[in-house]
Amino acid sequence: MSEPIIEIQHANIYQGNNLILQDVNLTVNKGEFVYLVGKTGTGKSSLLKTLYGELPLTEGESTVAGFTLKKMDWRKVPFLRRNLGVVFQDFQLLTDRNVNENLKFVLKATGWTDARLMDEKIQDVLEKVGLKAKGFKMPFELSGGEQQRVDIARALLNSPKLILADEPTGNLDPETSDEIMNLLFHISRDFNTTILMATHDYIVVQKFPARMIRTERGRVIDNATITIE
Numbered sequence: 278m279s280e281p282i283i284e285i286q287h288a289n290i291y292q293g294n295n296l297i298l299q300d301v302n303l304t305v306n307k308g309e310f311v312y313l314v315g316k317t318g319t320g321k322s323s324l325l326k327t328l329y330g331e332l333p334l335t336e337g338e339s340t341v342a343g344f345t346l347k348k349m350d351w352r353k354v355p356f357l358r359r360n361l362g363v364v365f366q367d368f369q370l371l372t373d374r375n376v377n378e379n380l381k382f383v384l385k386a387t388g389w390t391d392a393r394l395m396d397e398k399i400q401d402v403l404e405k406v407g408l409k410a411k412g413f414k415m416p417f418e419l420s421g422g423e424q425q426r427v428d429i430a431r432a433l434l435n436s437p438k439l440i441l442a443d444e445p446t447g448n449l450d451p452e453t454s455d456e457i458m459n460l461l462f463h464i465s466r467d468f469n470t471t472i473l474m475a476t477h478d479y480i481v482v483q484k485f486p487a488r489m490i491r492t493e494r495g496r497v498i499d500n501a502t503i504t505i506e
């Protein structure tokens with residue numbers, strides 16, 4: 278039976294005082310891969326930010342990975358984040374430390390203390406993204422695709438059931454984009470992880486088809502189809 282991991286009902290999404298998306302209704306089930314498409318500036322990032330607690334939800338209802346977002350106490354946001362993985366376009370790795378130390382930094386920040394367990398977890402996520410031998414590399418020694426893999430490894434550290442990805446292929450060439458999409462589909466399939474991925478790259482969407490949600494003129498349209506712009 279399908280079990281929701283994201284539920285949004287009658288939500289209005291704001292940036293400051295500006296209403297960006299109106300009356301958003303959406304359900305995403307456990308294990309699904311879903312694209313969030315739409316022209317630049319139509320609110321994809323704003324919707325994702327609401328789901329990971331960076332933008333407050335003040336109007337409407339939403340639960341994400343078991344957390345109720347409406348007027349969520351900011352002190353609860355770290356607990357929400359521990360149950361999610363977030364992947365960004367620009368990798369956001371700490372440039373002054375190697376891959377292992379980048380990952381250890383996140384583990385410590387999310388409450389891990391046992392050094393052996395942390396090392397095991399780091400090996401585990403690096404293996405999942407195909408970077409087993411790269412733990413001692415500095416970010417600047419990695420290609421864009423490898424840096425994006427580290428970003429995905431980082432998102433996997435707390436074994437989330439939901440990954441929110443904001444334009445994860447945005448900075449990559451087409452071949453590397455394909456590799457990252459194969460990796461994300463593999464993670465979704467093999468670990469039953471839900472992935473909601475914002476993109477405006479229709480080539481990626483056509484090549485790796487999945488359910489599509491579109492932001493358009495202040496609304497969110499479910500089961501959208503591709504319109505070439």
Ligand SMILES: Nc1ncnc2c1ncn2[C@@H]1O[C@H](COP(=O)(O)OP(=O)(O)OP(=O)(O)O)[C@@H](O)[C@H]1O
Nearest residue numbers: 292293297315316317318319320321322323324477
């Ligand atoms: N921090 C902010 N403060 C005020 N307005 C913002 C802020 N961030 C985004 N906006 C506005 O909100 C609207 C939606 O932006 P958003 O980044 O969510 O769109 P997007 O679909 O993700 O765009 P892109 O594909 O370019 O990332 C835009 O009009 C943008 O100017």
